[in-house]
Amino acid sequence: MGSLSIWHWLIVLAVVVLIFGTKKLKNVGSDLGSAVKGFKDGMRDGASDAPAPPPQQVTASKANDSHTVDVEAKTKS
Template structure:
């Protein structure tokens, strides 16, 4: 009672074909196949042309060589 037999699937398939039509289903299938192929090609191209990441920029370190008590030492950081 709980399982779906082959007859149930055939009835569902018949209803889907009647609602959408064979031409519409064929177009949907070819569009889906083209999308999957494009995705695979994109993944293949992305893996081949991947460049190693650039090294991070060097950090500026503060040196405690100032003798004036009124001097404020700060680091300038760029916004990335």
């Protein structure tokens, strides 16, 4: 009674196919595969990349640039 036989698994598979349909199951399988592949690529890329340097602060020479916008931050009261 502890383990299920092959017939039990075939019945479960048939019920799942009847509920979801083969096209939906195929899409779920391909989505899961691409997610796992993306996760592995991200882990591989993350391990080899060095941490990014912090962003540079605006200096006085850059503050005079015509594309620089000077704003004053205010707190909400």
